[in-house]
Amino acid sequence: MSTAASTSATAATSPLRRWSSSRTGVWAGFALAAVLLFALAPAVLSDFRLSMLARYLCLAIVAVGIGLAWGRGGMLTLGQGVFFGLGAYVMAMHLKLADAAATGGVPDFMLLYGDGTVPGWWVPLRSPIVALLAVVLVPAALAALLGLATFRRRVKGAYFAILSQALAAAFAILLIGNQATTGGTNGLTGFRSFFGYDLNDPVNQRMLFSITAGVLLAVVAGVRLLMRSRYGELLVACRDAEERVRFLGYDPATVKTVAYVLAAALAGIAGALFVPVVGIISPADVGVIPSIGLLIGVAIGGRTTLLGPVLGTVAVAWAETSLSESFPSFWVYFQGALFMLVITFLPGGLASLPALLRRRRRERAGVREATTLPGDLVAVEGPA
Protein backbone atom coordinates (compact mmCIF):
# COMPACT_ATOMS: atom_id res chain seq x y z
CA MET A 1 0.00 0.00 0.00
CA SER A 2 1.49 3.30 -1.03
CA THR A 3 1.30 6.46 1.05
CA ALA A 4 0.95 8.91 -1.81
CA ALA A 5 -2.22 10.61 -0.61
CA SER A 6 -1.18 10.93 3.01
CA THR A 7 -0.46 14.61 3.54
CA SER A 8 -3.87 15.86 2.47
CA ALA A 9 -6.49 16.75 5.07
CA THR A 10 -4.44 18.65 7.63
CA ALA A 11 -2.42 20.55 5.06
CA ALA A 12 -5.63 21.70 3.38
CA THR A 13 -6.88 23.64 6.41
CA SER A 14 -5.75 27.18 7.06
CA PRO A 15 -4.37 28.26 10.45
CA LEU A 16 -7.55 30.26 11.10
CA ARG A 17 -9.67 27.22 10.43
CA ARG A 18 -7.54 25.06 12.71
CA TRP A 19 -7.70 27.63 15.48
CA SER A 20 -11.45 28.08 15.15
CA SER A 21 -12.03 24.36 15.67
CA SER A 22 -9.62 24.14 18.61
CA ARG A 23 -10.92 24.20 22.16
CA THR A 24 -9.95 27.84 22.79
CA GLY A 25 -11.32 28.82 19.39
CA VAL A 26 -14.70 27.31 20.17
CA TRP A 27 -14.90 28.94 23.60
CA ALA A 28 -13.89 32.27 22.08
CA GLY A 29 -16.58 31.86 19.42
CA PHE A 30 -19.25 31.19 22.02
CA ALA A 31 -18.07 34.09 24.16
CA LEU A 32 -18.21 36.42 21.15
CA ALA A 33 -21.71 35.23 20.26
CA ALA A 34 -22.83 35.72 23.85
CA VAL A 35 -21.44 39.28 23.93
CA LEU A 36 -23.14 40.10 20.63
CA LEU A 37 -26.49 38.65 21.68
CA PHE A 38 -26.68 39.58 25.36
CA ALA A 39 -24.82 42.90 25.44
CA LEU A 40 -24.46 44.51 22.03
CA ALA A 41 -27.84 43.71 20.44
CA PRO A 42 -29.99 44.96 23.37
CA ALA A 43 -27.79 48.10 23.62
CA VAL A 44 -27.99 49.21 19.98
CA LEU A 45 -31.34 47.89 18.76
CA SER A 46 -34.76 49.45 19.39
CA ASP A 47 -37.41 47.35 21.10
CA PHE A 48 -39.02 46.79 17.73
CA ARG A 49 -35.82 45.62 16.03
CA LEU A 50 -34.81 43.49 19.00
CA SER A 51 -38.13 41.69 18.92
CA MET A 52 -37.59 41.11 15.21
CA LEU A 53 -34.16 39.66 15.88
CA ALA A 54 -35.77 37.38 18.47
CA ARG A 55 -38.07 36.11 15.71
CA TYR A 56 -35.07 35.42 13.47
CA LEU A 57 -33.36 33.54 16.28
CA CYS A 58 -36.47 31.35 16.67
CA LEU A 59 -36.19 30.44 13.00
CA ALA A 60 -32.47 29.83 13.47
CA ILE A 61 -33.25 27.22 16.14
CA VAL A 62 -35.40 25.37 13.58
CA ALA A 63 -32.54 25.75 11.09
CA VAL A 64 -30.05 24.01 13.39
CA GLY A 65 -32.39 21.01 13.42
CA ILE A 66 -32.81 21.09 9.64
CA GLY A 67 -29.03 21.23 9.27
CA LEU A 68 -28.77 18.10 11.38
CA ALA A 69 -31.53 16.17 9.60
CA TRP A 70 -30.86 17.35 6.05
CA GLY A 71 -27.19 18.34 6.00
CA ARG A 72 -25.88 15.50 8.15
CA GLY A 73 -28.63 12.93 7.78
CA GLY A 74 -29.64 13.49 4.16
CA MET A 75 -33.34 13.81 5.02
CA LEU A 76 -34.70 16.68 2.94
CA THR A 77 -37.52 17.69 5.24
CA LEU A 78 -39.90 20.08 3.52
CA GLY A 79 -42.38 19.90 6.36
CA GLN A 80 -40.53 21.29 9.35
CA GLY A 81 -43.33 23.83 9.71
CA VAL A 82 -45.50 21.05 11.14
CA PHE A 83 -43.24 20.49 14.15
CA PHE A 84 -42.69 24.21 14.52
CA GLY A 85 -46.46 24.66 14.40
CA LEU A 86 -47.15 21.93 16.94
CA GLY A 87 -44.80 23.54 19.45
CA ALA A 88 -46.24 26.95 18.69
CA TYR A 89 -49.88 25.91 18.94
CA VAL A 90 -49.29 24.03 22.19
CA MET A 91 -47.74 27.15 23.68
CA ALA A 92 -50.44 29.40 22.22
CA MET A 93 -53.19 27.18 23.62
CA HIS A 94 -51.62 27.33 27.05
CA LEU A 95 -51.32 31.13 26.88
CA LYS A 96 -54.95 31.45 25.75
CA LEU A 97 -56.14 29.25 28.60
CA ALA A 98 -53.98 31.13 31.12
CA ASP A 99 -55.27 34.49 29.88
CA ALA A 100 -58.86 33.27 30.10
CA ALA A 101 -58.44 31.81 33.60
CA ALA A 102 -59.55 35.10 35.18
CA THR A 103 -62.63 35.41 32.96
CA GLY A 104 -64.37 32.04 33.16
CA GLY A 105 -61.63 29.88 31.63
CA VAL A 106 -62.86 29.92 28.02
CA PRO A 107 -60.61 31.63 25.42
CA ASP A 108 -62.24 34.57 23.64
CA PHE A 109 -62.36 33.10 20.13
CA MET A 110 -64.16 30.00 21.38
CA LEU A 111 -66.98 32.15 22.71
CA LEU A 112 -67.12 33.80 19.30
CA TYR A 113 -66.91 30.79 16.96
CA GLY A 114 -67.60 27.75 19.14
CA ASP A 115 -70.18 26.62 21.62
CA GLY A 116 -68.46 28.38 24.50
CA THR A 117 -66.88 25.28 26.05
CA VAL A 118 -63.26 24.22 26.11
CA PRO A 119 -62.67 20.97 24.15
CA GLY A 120 -61.30 18.04 26.15
CA TRP A 121 -57.93 17.91 24.36
CA TRP A 122 -57.23 21.52 25.35
CA VAL A 123 -57.80 20.94 29.05
CA PRO A 124 -54.43 19.31 30.01
CA LEU A 125 -52.64 22.38 28.59
CA ARG A 126 -53.95 24.52 31.43
CA SER A 127 -51.00 23.16 33.40
CA PRO A 128 -47.80 25.05 32.55
CA ILE A 129 -45.70 21.93 33.16
CA VAL A 130 -47.81 19.82 30.81
CA ALA A 131 -47.63 22.59 28.22
CA LEU A 132 -43.83 22.88 28.44
CA LEU A 133 -43.43 19.12 28.16
CA ALA A 134 -45.88 18.93 25.26
CA VAL A 135 -43.95 21.62 23.37
CA VAL A 136 -41.10 19.11 23.04
CA LEU A 137 -42.85 15.76 23.28
CA VAL A 138 -45.73 16.23 20.81
CA PRO A 139 -43.49 17.12 17.82
CA ALA A 140 -40.94 14.49 18.90
CA ALA A 141 -43.56 11.76 19.14
CA LEU A 142 -45.03 12.59 15.74
CA ALA A 143 -41.54 12.62 14.21
CA ALA A 144 -40.68 9.28 15.81
CA LEU A 145 -43.84 7.74 14.40
CA LEU A 146 -43.33 9.20 10.94
CA GLY A 147 -39.60 8.53 10.91
CA LEU A 148 -39.88 4.87 11.81
CA ALA A 149 -42.79 4.34 9.42
CA THR A 150 -41.03 5.92 6.43
CA PHE A 151 -37.37 5.05 7.04
CA ARG A 152 -38.18 1.39 7.81
CA ARG A 153 -39.85 1.23 4.42
CA ARG A 154 -36.72 2.84 2.97
CA VAL A 155 -38.56 5.90 1.75
CA LYS A 156 -35.92 8.51 1.03
CA GLY A 157 -34.75 11.28 -1.26
CA ALA A 158 -37.43 13.07 -3.23
CA TYR A 159 -40.16 10.72 -2.00
CA PHE A 160 -39.48 11.60 1.60
CA ALA A 161 -39.37 15.30 0.69
CA ILE A 162 -42.77 15.11 -1.04
CA LEU A 163 -44.25 13.16 1.85
CA SER A 164 -43.07 15.71 4.41
CA GLN A 165 -44.37 18.56 2.28
CA ALA A 166 -47.78 16.91 1.94
CA LEU A 167 -47.86 16.63 5.71
CA ALA A 168 -47.30 20.38 6.04
CA ALA A 169 -50.12 21.08 3.58
CA ALA A 170 -52.47 18.73 5.43
CA PHE A 171 -51.57 20.25 8.79
CA ALA A 172 -52.40 23.77 7.59
CA ILE A 173 -55.71 22.60 6.09
CA LEU A 174 -56.59 20.81 9.32
CA LEU A 175 -55.97 23.99 11.32
CA ILE A 176 -58.00 26.15 8.94
CA GLY A 177 -60.90 23.70 8.98
CA ASN A 178 -61.32 23.79 12.75
CA GLN A 179 -61.97 27.41 13.51
CA ALA A 180 -63.81 26.75 16.77
CA THR A 181 -60.90 24.86 18.33
CA THR A 182 -57.76 26.17 16.57
CA GLY A 183 -58.74 29.67 15.55
CA GLY A 184 -58.82 28.71 11.87
CA THR A 185 -57.16 31.08 9.39
CA ASN A 186 -56.88 33.77 12.05
CA GLY A 187 -54.77 31.49 14.21
CA LEU A 188 -54.28 32.16 17.88
CA THR A 189 -53.39 35.68 18.93
CA GLY A 190 -54.02 38.40 21.46
CA PHE A 191 -51.90 36.91 24.25
CA ARG A 192 -51.63 39.14 27.31
CA SER A 193 -49.21 37.33 29.54
CA PHE A 194 -46.45 34.73 29.44
CA PHE A 195 -46.28 32.60 32.60
CA GLY A 196 -47.50 35.57 34.60
CA TYR A 197 -45.34 38.22 32.90
CA ASP A 198 -47.10 41.00 31.01
CA LEU A 199 -46.28 40.63 27.30
CA ASN A 200 -46.90 44.33 26.64
CA ASP A 201 -44.10 45.35 28.98
CA PRO A 202 -40.94 46.10 26.92
CA VAL A 203 -38.77 44.77 29.75
CA ASN A 204 -40.42 41.38 29.42
CA GLN A 205 -40.03 41.46 25.64
CA ARG A 206 -36.31 42.05 26.17
CA MET A 207 -36.23 39.13 28.57
CA LEU A 208 -37.89 36.97 25.89
CA PHE A 209 -35.14 37.97 23.48
CA SER A 210 -32.51 36.87 26.00
CA ILE A 211 -34.28 33.57 26.62
CA THR A 212 -34.44 32.90 22.87
CA ALA A 213 -30.77 33.82 22.41
CA GLY A 214 -29.82 31.58 25.34
CA VAL A 215 -31.80 28.65 23.95
CA LEU A 216 -30.16 29.12 20.54
CA LEU A 217 -26.66 29.10 22.05
CA ALA A 218 -27.48 26.01 24.09
CA VAL A 219 -28.92 24.26 21.04
CA VAL A 220 -25.86 25.08 18.93
CA ALA A 221 -23.57 23.79 21.68
CA GLY A 222 -25.59 20.60 22.09
CA VAL A 223 -25.79 19.86 18.38
CA ARG A 224 -22.07 20.54 18.07
CA LEU A 225 -21.39 17.82 20.63
CA LEU A 226 -23.74 15.48 18.78
CA MET A 227 -22.14 16.12 15.39
CA ARG A 228 -18.71 15.33 16.81
CA SER A 229 -19.86 12.21 18.62
CA ARG A 230 -19.69 8.70 17.18
CA TYR A 231 -23.38 9.04 16.44
CA GLY A 232 -22.61 12.13 14.34
CA GLU A 233 -20.16 10.11 12.26
CA LEU A 234 -22.66 7.30 11.91
CA LEU A 235 -25.32 9.72 10.72
CA VAL A 236 -23.03 11.01 7.96
CA ALA A 237 -22.28 7.40 7.03
CA CYS A 238 -26.04 6.73 6.73
CA ARG A 239 -26.42 9.81 4.55
CA ASP A 240 -23.64 8.78 2.15
CA ALA A 241 -24.01 4.98 2.02
CA GLU A 242 -27.06 3.76 3.85
CA GLU A 243 -26.82 0.25 2.44
CA ARG A 244 -23.23 -0.13 3.62
CA VAL A 245 -24.22 0.89 7.14
CA ARG A 246 -26.88 -1.80 7.12
CA PHE A 247 -24.31 -4.45 6.21
CA LEU A 248 -22.22 -3.39 9.18
CA GLY A 249 -25.06 -4.39 11.51
CA TYR A 250 -26.81 -1.07 12.16
CA ASP A 251 -30.42 -0.26 11.34
CA PRO A 252 -30.21 3.05 9.43
CA ALA A 253 -33.91 3.67 10.09
CA THR A 254 -33.17 4.05 13.81
CA VAL A 255 -30.10 6.20 13.23
CA LYS A 256 -32.02 8.57 10.95
CA THR A 257 -35.12 8.66 13.15
CA VAL A 258 -33.05 9.90 16.09
CA ALA A 259 -31.84 12.91 14.08
CA TYR A 260 -35.32 13.52 12.68
CA VAL A 261 -36.89 13.43 16.15
CA LEU A 262 -34.26 15.81 17.49
CA ALA A 263 -34.86 18.22 14.60
CA ALA A 264 -38.59 18.06 15.32
CA ALA A 265 -38.08 18.74 19.01
CA LEU A 266 -35.92 21.77 18.20
CA ALA A 267 -38.60 23.04 15.81
CA GLY A 268 -41.19 22.60 18.57
CA ILE A 269 -39.11 24.58 21.05
CA ALA A 270 -38.59 27.30 18.46
CA GLY A 271 -42.33 27.43 17.79
CA ALA A 272 -43.06 27.78 21.50
CA LEU A 273 -40.68 30.76 21.73
CA PHE A 274 -42.05 32.26 18.51
CA VAL A 275 -45.55 32.62 19.99
CA PRO A 276 -44.79 35.07 22.83
CA VAL A 277 -42.14 36.86 20.74
CA VAL A 278 -44.35 37.49 17.70
CA GLY A 279 -47.72 37.42 19.41
CA ILE A 280 -49.51 35.26 16.85
CA ILE A 281 -49.41 31.81 15.33
CA SER A 282 -51.55 31.02 12.31
CA PRO A 283 -51.65 28.44 9.49
CA ALA A 284 -49.70 30.94 7.37
CA ASP A 285 -46.68 30.37 9.66
CA VAL A 286 -46.67 26.57 9.49
CA GLY A 287 -47.74 25.44 6.01
CA VAL A 288 -45.81 24.59 2.85
CA ILE A 289 -44.41 28.03 2.06
CA PRO A 290 -42.96 28.79 5.50
CA SER A 291 -41.58 25.23 5.60
CA ILE A 292 -39.68 25.85 2.38
CA GLY A 293 -38.68 29.28 3.65
CA LEU A 294 -37.01 27.60 6.62
CA LEU A 295 -35.04 25.42 4.22
CA ILE A 296 -33.72 28.28 2.11
CA GLY A 297 -31.68 29.87 4.86
CA VAL A 298 -30.17 26.47 5.66
CA ALA A 299 -29.23 25.89 2.01
CA ILE A 300 -27.76 29.35 1.62
CA GLY A 301 -25.75 29.18 4.82
CA GLY A 302 -24.44 25.68 4.19
CA ARG A 303 -26.48 22.73 5.34
CA THR A 304 -23.68 20.40 6.42
CA THR A 305 -22.11 22.92 8.78
CA LEU A 306 -23.13 23.85 12.30
CA LEU A 307 -23.26 27.64 11.99
CA GLY A 308 -24.15 27.89 8.29
CA PRO A 309 -27.87 27.25 8.89
CA VAL A 310 -27.98 29.75 11.79
CA LEU A 311 -26.28 32.58 9.91
CA GLY A 312 -28.07 31.79 6.64
CA THR A 313 -31.47 31.82 8.29
CA VAL A 314 -30.89 35.05 10.18
CA ALA A 315 -29.51 36.70 7.03
CA VAL A 316 -32.42 35.56 4.85
CA ALA A 317 -35.00 36.61 7.44
CA TRP A 318 -33.33 39.98 7.81
CA ALA A 319 -33.21 40.43 4.02
CA GLU A 320 -36.88 39.49 3.83
CA THR A 321 -37.83 42.16 6.35
CA SER A 322 -35.70 44.86 4.73
CA LEU A 323 -36.76 44.10 1.17
CA SER A 324 -40.41 43.70 2.07
CA GLU A 325 -40.34 47.11 3.73
CA SER A 326 -39.19 48.70 0.45
CA PHE A 327 -40.70 46.36 -2.18
CA PRO A 328 -43.64 44.56 -0.58
CA SER A 329 -44.41 42.00 -3.32
CA PHE A 330 -40.89 41.51 -4.57
CA TRP A 331 -39.52 39.23 -1.86
CA VAL A 332 -40.91 35.89 -3.10
CA TYR A 333 -39.18 36.27 -6.47
CA PHE A 334 -35.95 37.31 -4.86
CA GLN A 335 -36.11 34.35 -2.49
CA GLY A 336 -36.68 31.92 -5.37
CA ALA A 337 -33.83 33.39 -7.41
CA LEU A 338 -31.46 33.27 -4.44
CA PHE A 339 -32.33 29.65 -3.80
CA MET A 340 -31.71 28.67 -7.41
CA LEU A 341 -28.41 30.56 -7.55
CA VAL A 342 -27.08 28.86 -4.44
CA ILE A 343 -28.19 25.37 -5.46
CA THR A 344 -26.70 25.80 -8.94
CA PHE A 345 -23.42 27.53 -8.21
CA LEU A 346 -22.73 26.88 -4.54
CA PRO A 347 -24.43 23.64 -3.49
CA GLY A 348 -22.50 23.62 -0.21
CA GLY A 349 -23.85 27.06 0.69
CA LEU A 350 -21.88 30.14 1.69
CA ALA A 351 -20.02 28.10 4.32
CA SER A 352 -18.25 26.23 1.51
CA LEU A 353 -17.03 29.46 -0.09
CA PRO A 354 -13.70 29.80 1.80
CA ALA A 355 -12.72 26.20 1.03
CA LEU A 356 -13.74 26.70 -2.60
CA LEU A 357 -11.60 29.85 -2.90
CA ARG A 358 -8.66 28.11 -1.21
CA ARG A 359 -8.96 25.26 -3.64
CA ARG A 360 -9.06 27.66 -6.60
CA ARG A 361 -5.98 29.44 -5.35
CA ARG A 362 -4.14 26.18 -4.83
CA GLU A 363 -5.16 24.92 -8.25
CA ARG A 364 -3.68 28.03 -9.82
CA ALA A 365 -0.52 27.65 -7.75
CA GLY A 366 -0.46 23.94 -8.55
CA VAL A 367 -0.55 24.60 -12.29
CA ARG A 368 2.50 26.82 -11.94
CA GLU A 369 4.48 24.41 -9.81
CA ALA A 370 2.97 21.23 -11.26
CA THR A 371 2.89 19.58 -7.85
CA THR A 372 -0.80 19.16 -7.08
CA LEU A 373 -1.58 16.53 -4.50
CA PRO A 374 -4.71 14.51 -5.19
CA GLY A 375 -5.77 14.95 -1.58
CA ASP A 376 -6.02 18.71 -1.80
CA LEU A 377 -9.23 18.54 -3.75
CA VAL A 378 -11.21 17.26 -0.80
CA ALA A 379 -12.26 18.19 2.68
CA VAL A 380 -14.62 21.02 1.86
CA GLU A 381 -16.51 19.83 4.91
CA GLY A 382 -13.79 17.36 5.84
CA PRO A 383 -14.34 15.82 9.27
CA ALA A 384 -11.57 16.50 11.77
Next chain:
Amino acid sequence: MGTDYLEVTDLRVVFDGFVAIDSVDLTVLRGDLRFLIGPNGAGKTTLVDAITGLAPATGRVEFAGQSLLGRPVHRIARLGVGRTFQTASVFEELTVLQNLDIAAGAGRSAWTLLRRRPSVPPEVAHVLETIGLADLAGTPAGVLAHGQKQWLEIGMLLVQDAKLLLLDEPVAGMSAHEREQTGALLQEIATDRTVVVVEHDMDFMRSFARSVTVLHAGRVLSEGTVAQVQADPRVQEVYLGTGAGH
Protein backbone atom coordinates in the same frame (compact mmCIF):
# COMPACT_ATOMS: atom_id res chain seq x y z
CA MET B 1 -14.11 -27.19 12.90
CA GLY B 2 -16.91 -26.25 15.28
CA THR B 3 -20.35 -25.29 14.09
CA ASP B 4 -19.49 -21.95 12.50
CA TYR B 5 -19.60 -23.02 8.90
CA LEU B 6 -21.85 -21.88 6.09
CA GLU B 7 -24.45 -24.30 4.83
CA VAL B 8 -26.69 -23.40 1.93
CA THR B 9 -29.38 -25.90 1.02
CA ASP B 10 -31.66 -25.88 -2.01
CA LEU B 11 -31.38 -22.11 -2.44
CA ARG B 12 -33.56 -20.53 -5.09
CA VAL B 13 -33.77 -16.86 -6.13
CA VAL B 14 -36.33 -15.73 -8.67
CA PHE B 15 -36.57 -12.20 -10.09
CA ASP B 16 -39.82 -11.57 -11.99
CA GLY B 17 -39.97 -15.13 -13.24
CA PHE B 18 -36.26 -15.28 -14.07
CA VAL B 19 -34.53 -17.97 -12.05
CA ALA B 20 -31.20 -16.43 -11.01
CA ILE B 21 -30.26 -19.17 -8.54
CA ASP B 22 -31.68 -22.65 -8.90
CA SER B 23 -31.45 -25.25 -6.12
CA VAL B 24 -27.91 -24.43 -5.07
CA ASP B 25 -26.28 -26.42 -2.28
CA LEU B 26 -23.08 -25.09 -0.82
CA THR B 27 -21.07 -25.92 2.28
CA VAL B 28 -18.05 -23.84 3.25
CA LEU B 29 -16.14 -24.84 6.37
CA ARG B 30 -14.26 -22.59 8.74
CA GLY B 31 -10.66 -22.19 7.61
CA ASP B 32 -11.63 -22.60 3.97
CA LEU B 33 -10.93 -19.97 1.34
CA ARG B 34 -13.61 -20.71 -1.21
CA PHE B 35 -13.63 -19.06 -4.62
CA LEU B 36 -16.92 -18.71 -6.47
CA ILE B 37 -16.29 -18.51 -10.18
CA GLY B 38 -18.42 -18.72 -13.29
CA PRO B 39 -19.28 -16.81 -16.44
CA ASN B 40 -21.12 -13.48 -16.27
CA GLY B 41 -24.70 -13.96 -15.14
CA ALA B 42 -23.93 -17.26 -13.44
CA GLY B 43 -25.46 -15.95 -10.21
CA LYS B 44 -22.33 -15.43 -8.11
CA THR B 45 -23.23 -12.01 -6.75
CA THR B 46 -26.89 -13.01 -6.43
CA LEU B 47 -25.83 -15.91 -4.24
CA VAL B 48 -23.95 -13.49 -1.96
CA ASP B 49 -26.97 -11.15 -1.98
CA ALA B 50 -29.25 -14.00 -0.93
CA ILE B 51 -26.97 -15.08 1.92
CA THR B 52 -26.68 -11.52 3.26
CA GLY B 53 -30.40 -10.80 3.06
CA LEU B 54 -30.35 -8.38 0.14
CA ALA B 55 -32.14 -10.66 -2.34
CA PRO B 56 -35.26 -12.58 -1.27
CA ALA B 57 -34.69 -16.32 -1.56
CA THR B 58 -36.22 -19.66 -0.64
CA GLY B 59 -34.44 -22.71 0.71
CA ARG B 60 -32.14 -22.76 3.71
CA VAL B 61 -29.07 -20.74 4.64
CA GLU B 62 -27.42 -21.48 7.95
CA PHE B 63 -24.32 -20.05 9.49
CA ALA B 64 -23.00 -21.13 12.88
CA GLY B 65 -26.26 -22.94 13.53
CA GLN B 66 -28.40 -19.85 12.89
CA SER B 67 -30.85 -19.64 10.03
CA LEU B 68 -30.24 -16.48 7.98
CA LEU B 69 -33.06 -16.41 5.44
CA GLY B 70 -35.87 -13.98 6.16
CA ARG B 71 -33.87 -11.90 8.64
CA PRO B 72 -33.29 -8.20 7.90
CA VAL B 73 -29.85 -7.30 6.51
CA HIS B 74 -28.55 -5.69 9.70
CA ARG B 75 -29.58 -8.66 11.86
CA ILE B 76 -27.69 -11.02 9.57
CA ALA B 77 -24.67 -8.74 9.84
CA ARG B 78 -24.92 -8.89 13.64
CA LEU B 79 -24.69 -12.68 13.43
CA GLY B 80 -21.16 -12.28 12.10
CA VAL B 81 -21.75 -12.14 8.37
CA GLY B 82 -19.84 -9.41 6.52
CA ARG B 83 -19.55 -8.60 2.86
CA THR B 84 -17.91 -6.24 0.40
CA PHE B 85 -19.24 -4.96 -2.89
CA GLN B 86 -17.92 -4.98 -6.45
CA THR B 87 -17.46 -1.24 -6.35
CA ALA B 88 -15.57 -0.38 -3.20
CA SER B 89 -18.14 1.28 -0.95
CA VAL B 90 -16.56 3.14 1.93
CA PHE B 91 -17.79 6.31 3.61
CA GLU B 92 -15.91 8.77 1.44
CA GLU B 93 -16.34 11.88 3.58
CA LEU B 94 -15.23 10.13 6.74
CA THR B 95 -11.62 9.35 7.57
CA VAL B 96 -10.11 5.89 7.45
CA LEU B 97 -10.22 5.78 11.25
CA GLN B 98 -13.88 6.84 11.34
CA ASN B 99 -14.78 4.20 8.74
CA LEU B 100 -13.17 1.46 10.81
CA ASP B 101 -14.61 2.80 14.07
CA ILE B 102 -18.14 2.66 12.68
CA ALA B 103 -17.55 -0.86 11.39
CA ALA B 104 -16.36 -1.91 14.85
CA GLY B 105 -19.30 -0.38 16.69
CA ALA B 106 -22.53 -2.16 15.78
CA GLY B 107 -22.91 -3.43 19.34
CA ARG B 108 -22.28 -0.10 21.05
CA SER B 109 -24.76 1.31 23.54
CA ALA B 110 -26.62 4.54 22.87
CA TRP B 111 -24.58 6.21 25.60
CA THR B 112 -21.28 5.26 23.95
CA LEU B 113 -22.54 6.41 20.55
CA LEU B 114 -23.54 9.82 21.88
CA ARG B 115 -20.03 10.60 23.06
CA ARG B 116 -16.81 11.21 21.23
CA ARG B 117 -14.32 8.44 20.59
CA PRO B 118 -12.06 8.63 23.65
CA SER B 119 -9.14 6.96 21.82
CA VAL B 120 -8.50 4.60 18.94
CA PRO B 121 -10.02 1.24 19.94
CA PRO B 122 -7.32 -1.47 20.09
CA GLU B 123 -8.96 -3.69 17.46
CA VAL B 124 -9.11 -0.72 15.09
CA ALA B 125 -5.46 0.12 15.69
CA HIS B 126 -4.54 -3.49 15.04
CA VAL B 127 -6.47 -3.64 11.77
CA LEU B 128 -5.01 -0.30 10.65
CA GLU B 129 -1.61 -2.02 10.79
CA THR B 130 -2.88 -5.20 9.14
CA ILE B 131 -4.27 -3.37 6.10
CA GLY B 132 -1.29 -1.01 5.93
CA LEU B 133 -3.30 2.20 6.33
CA ALA B 134 -2.01 3.30 9.75
CA ASP B 135 -0.29 6.35 8.24
CA LEU B 136 -3.53 7.36 6.52
CA ALA B 137 -5.84 7.02 9.54
CA GLY B 138 -6.80 10.69 9.39
CA THR B 139 -7.30 10.83 5.63
CA PRO B 140 -10.80 11.00 4.16
CA ALA B 141 -11.54 7.62 2.60
CA GLY B 142 -12.67 9.32 -0.61
CA VAL B 143 -9.11 10.25 -1.60
CA LEU B 144 -7.61 6.79 -1.10
CA ALA B 145 -6.30 4.94 -4.13
CA HIS B 146 -8.62 2.28 -5.51
CA GLY B 147 -6.68 -0.60 -4.01
CA GLN B 148 -6.51 1.13 -0.64
CA LYS B 149 -10.28 1.51 -0.58
CA GLN B 150 -10.68 -2.20 -1.13
CA TRP B 151 -8.23 -2.89 1.67
CA LEU B 152 -10.20 -0.54 3.88
CA GLU B 153 -13.34 -2.53 3.07
CA ILE B 154 -11.64 -5.75 4.10
CA GLY B 155 -10.41 -4.00 7.23
CA MET B 156 -13.98 -2.97 8.03
CA LEU B 157 -15.02 -6.63 7.87
CA LEU B 158 -12.19 -7.54 10.22
CA VAL B 159 -13.05 -4.97 12.90
CA GLN B 160 -16.71 -5.86 12.45
CA ASP B 161 -15.51 -9.25 13.71
CA ALA B 162 -17.24 -11.05 10.86
CA LYS B 163 -16.84 -14.81 11.06
CA LEU B 164 -18.18 -15.31 7.54
CA LEU B 165 -16.67 -12.96 4.95
CA LEU B 166 -18.19 -12.69 1.50
CA LEU B 167 -15.96 -10.66 -0.82
CA ASP B 168 -17.19 -9.59 -4.23
CA GLU B 169 -14.22 -9.19 -6.61
CA PRO B 170 -11.78 -7.88 -4.00
CA VAL B 171 -8.83 -7.50 -6.39
CA ALA B 172 -10.60 -5.86 -9.34
CA GLY B 173 -8.47 -2.97 -10.57
CA MET B 174 -5.50 -3.78 -8.34
CA SER B 175 -1.88 -3.90 -9.50
CA ALA B 176 -0.09 -7.25 -9.59
CA HIS B 177 1.77 -6.35 -6.41
CA GLU B 178 -1.44 -5.36 -4.60
CA ARG B 179 -3.04 -8.65 -5.68
CA GLU B 180 -0.22 -10.59 -4.11
CA GLN B 181 -0.62 -8.69 -0.85
CA THR B 182 -4.40 -9.07 -0.87
CA GLY B 183 -4.15 -12.80 -1.56
CA ALA B 184 -1.72 -13.27 1.31
CA LEU B 185 -4.03 -11.25 3.60
CA LEU B 186 -7.04 -13.35 2.60
CA GLN B 187 -5.15 -16.57 3.31
CA GLU B 188 -4.14 -15.23 6.69
CA ILE B 189 -7.63 -14.15 7.74
CA ALA B 190 -9.17 -17.36 6.42
CA THR B 191 -7.33 -19.48 8.99
CA ASP B 192 -9.96 -18.92 11.67
CA ARG B 193 -12.86 -17.65 9.58
CA THR B 194 -15.05 -18.75 6.71
CA VAL B 195 -14.16 -16.80 3.57
CA VAL B 196 -15.98 -16.83 0.24
CA VAL B 197 -14.54 -14.83 -2.67
CA VAL B 198 -16.38 -14.05 -5.90
CA GLU B 199 -13.71 -13.57 -8.54
CA HIS B 200 -13.17 -13.33 -12.28
CA ASP B 201 -9.39 -13.32 -12.14
CA MET B 202 -8.33 -16.90 -12.81
CA ASP B 203 -4.63 -16.36 -12.03
CA PHE B 204 -5.58 -14.92 -8.67
CA MET B 205 -7.93 -17.85 -8.07
CA ARG B 206 -5.22 -20.42 -8.95
CA SER B 207 -2.72 -18.77 -6.63
CA PHE B 208 -4.84 -18.44 -3.52
CA ALA B 209 -8.00 -20.59 -3.60
CA ARG B 210 -8.21 -23.50 -1.17
CA SER B 211 -11.36 -24.73 -2.87
CA VAL B 212 -13.50 -23.64 -5.80
CA THR B 213 -17.18 -23.73 -6.68
CA VAL B 214 -18.12 -23.11 -10.30
CA LEU B 215 -21.57 -21.64 -10.91
CA HIS B 216 -23.24 -21.70 -14.28
CA ALA B 217 -26.72 -20.42 -15.11
CA GLY B 218 -27.69 -20.33 -11.45
CA ARG B 219 -26.57 -23.88 -10.67
CA VAL B 220 -23.47 -25.47 -9.18
CA LEU B 221 -21.54 -26.88 -12.11
CA SER B 222 -18.50 -28.22 -10.34
CA GLU B 223 -16.79 -28.11 -6.99
CA GLY B 224 -13.42 -29.18 -5.57
CA THR B 225 -9.79 -28.11 -5.49
CA VAL B 226 -8.38 -25.88 -8.19
CA ALA B 227 -6.88 -28.91 -9.98
CA GLN B 228 -10.10 -30.91 -9.81
CA VAL B 229 -12.21 -28.06 -11.13
CA GLN B 230 -9.79 -27.30 -13.94
CA ALA B 231 -9.80 -30.95 -15.01
CA ASP B 232 -13.60 -31.07 -15.08
CA PRO B 233 -14.74 -31.33 -18.73
CA ARG B 234 -18.02 -29.52 -17.96
CA VAL B 235 -16.08 -26.52 -16.67
CA GLN B 236 -13.87 -26.53 -19.74
CA GLU B 237 -16.98 -26.59 -21.89
CA VAL B 238 -18.54 -23.58 -20.14
CA TYR B 239 -15.32 -21.63 -20.37
CA LEU B 240 -14.52 -22.78 -23.91
CA GLY B 241 -15.48 -19.50 -25.53
CA THR B 242 -13.24 -17.55 -23.20
CA GLY B 243 -10.55 -20.26 -22.95
CA ALA B 244 -10.37 -22.75 -20.07
CA GLY B 245 -9.24 -20.74 -17.08
CA HIS B 246 -8.25 -17.70 -19.10
